[in-house]
Amino acid sequence: RKEVEQDPGPFNVPEGATVAFNCTYSNSASQSFFWYRQDCRKEPKLLMSVYSSGNEDGRFTAQLNRASQYISLLIRDSKLSDSATYLCVVNIANPFNNNDMRFGAGTRLTVKP
Amino acid sequence: DGGITQSPKYLFRKEGQNVTLSCEQNLNHDAMYWYRQDPGQGLRLIYYSQIVNDFQKGDIAEGYSVSREKKESFPLTVTSAQKNPTAFYLCASRKTSSLYEQYFGPGTRLTVT
Numbered sequence: 001r002k003e004v005e006q007d008p009g010p011f012n013v014p015e016g017a018t019v020a021f022n023c024t025y026s027n028s029a030s031q032s033f034f035w036y037r038q039d040c041r042k043e044p045k046l047l048m049s050v051y052s053s054g055n056e057d058g059r060f061t062a063q064l065n066r067a068s069q070y071i072s073l074l075i076r077d078s079k080l081s082d083s084a085t086y087l088c089v090v091n092i093a094n095p096f097n098n099n100d101m102r103f104g105a106g107t108r109l110t111v112k113p
Numbered sequence: 114d115g116g117i118t119q120s121p122k123y124l125f126r127k128e129g130q131n132v133t134l135s136c137e138q139n140l141n142h143d144a145m146y147w148y149r150q151d152p153g154q155g156l157r158l159i160y161y162s163q164i165v166n167d168f169q170k171g172d173i174a175e176g177y178s179v180s181r182e183k184k185e186s187f188p189l190t191v192t193s194a195q196k197n198p199t200a201f202y203l204c205a206s207r208k209t210s211s212l213y214e215q216y217f218g219p220g221t222r223l224t225v226t
Contacts, residue, residue, distance in 0.1 A: 034214050043203055043217035087155070101215060105155035
């Protein structure tokens with residue numbers, strides 16, 4: 001089983017739609033969680049951190065469910081510019097080892113007019 | 114502006130040649146990382162460094178080498194021993210605490226023929 005799993009998609013949605021991505025992780029010791037956005041042939045950029053209480057940034061909402069070991073990203077009122085690949089990243093905090101970030105393979109989103 | 118720079122953006126080499134990819138950061142981050150990304154796949158860790166003059170192998174270190182002589186710089190050499198070097202190479206950095214997110218450079222796309 002992969003440490004971080006995402007539905008690869010692609011998700012093809014019309015402008016204005018609401019779309020949700022899920023990501024599951026296997027290590028219960030995971031302590032911090034992030035969503036990154038990666039445009040085609042570009043570097044990943046941090047979209048938002050995911051907090052235990054859930055957090056919202058404009059049209060984007062991230063949720064964490066520790067009991068079921070998954071995080072989610074909800075995008076409301078999709079824009080054409082939201083088209084990208086969304087990477088789920090899980091961080092297993094270890095004071096002795098900085099090699100602890102695990103990346104999902106990404107979920108591809110295409111928003112169409 | 115603080116950030117991570119990678120050069121060159123595109124690099125072409127003949128098989129059998131070593132090539133060095135540059136990565137520089139002025140974020141005052143202690144930890145630096147090199148990842149490889151192949152089409153449709155997630156990021157795979159090649160090497161990472163937590164402090165100057167120290168570095169550790171990641172999941173796919175064979176055929177690669179690194180150095181960390183300065184805090185700001187973490188160059189990656191792709192040697193002729195790397196069987197399939199054509200890929201998108203991403204450098205990242207972050208603060209020492211493992212709870213923080215990583216920041217990525219713009220990447221170098223290496224093509225070996």
